[in-house]
Amino acid sequence: QVRVVESGGGLVQAGGSLRLSCVASRSILSINAMGWYRRAPGKQRELVARIIRGGNTNYADSVKGRFTISRDIAKNTVYLQMNSLKPEDTAVYYCNAGTEVTGYWGQGTQVTVSS
Numbered sequence: 792q793v794r795v796v797e798s799g800g801g802l803v804q805a806g807g808s809l810r811l812s813c814v815a816s817r818s819i820l821s822i823n824a825m826g827w828y829r830r831a832p833g834k835q836r837e838l839v840a841r842i843i844r845g846g847n848t849n850y851a852d853s854v855k856g857r858f859t860i861s862r863d864i865a866k867n868t869v870y871l872q873m874n875s876l877k878p879e880d881t882a883v884y885y886c887n888a889g890t891e892v893t894g895y896w897g898q899g900t901q902v903t904v905s906s
Contacts, residue, residue: 793817793888793895800884800900803876811871811900813886819862820844822888825869827860829882829902838891839884840871854880876904 794816803809811827819825826841840850840860848860859872869886881904886897 793822795886795888795895795897797884797886797897797900800902802903802905805876805878805904805906807876807904808872808874809876809902811873811884811886811902813869813871813897815867815869815888817867818864819867819869819888820864824889824894825860825862826887826891826894827869827871827884828887828891829880829884831879831882834882836885836891842869873902876902878904878906880904 796814799811824841824843827839828836829839830836838851839854840858842848842860857875862869883899883901885899887894
């Protein structure tokens with residue numbers, strides 16, 4: 792059982808930046824993967840970025856070059872640095888510990904990008 796809590800969302804103008812944080816209730820090295828997902832208005836939930844236990848990462852094509860997932864193991868925390876934000880990035884962003892199917896979800900944090 793893992794509890795995760797997201798923070799860092801907000802309202803920004805297009806081209807701006809935000810950093811989201813996901814704090815887990817135990818060491819993220821005890822978890823196979825940590826991921827950021829989002830659900831935009833009128834769209835299905837999608838994977839944004841994922842980091843596996845060994846440190847490898849992957850990203851949705853729509854955010855490559857703009858978003859970076861990283862971790863602070865000592866703080867049980869995974870970050871999502873979001874740069875060059877676009878209005879289409881507007882969504883509720885969720886942290887997931889494990890997998891999309893069997894993992895544990897946070898409550899979400901709203902990111903709104905204005906044009």
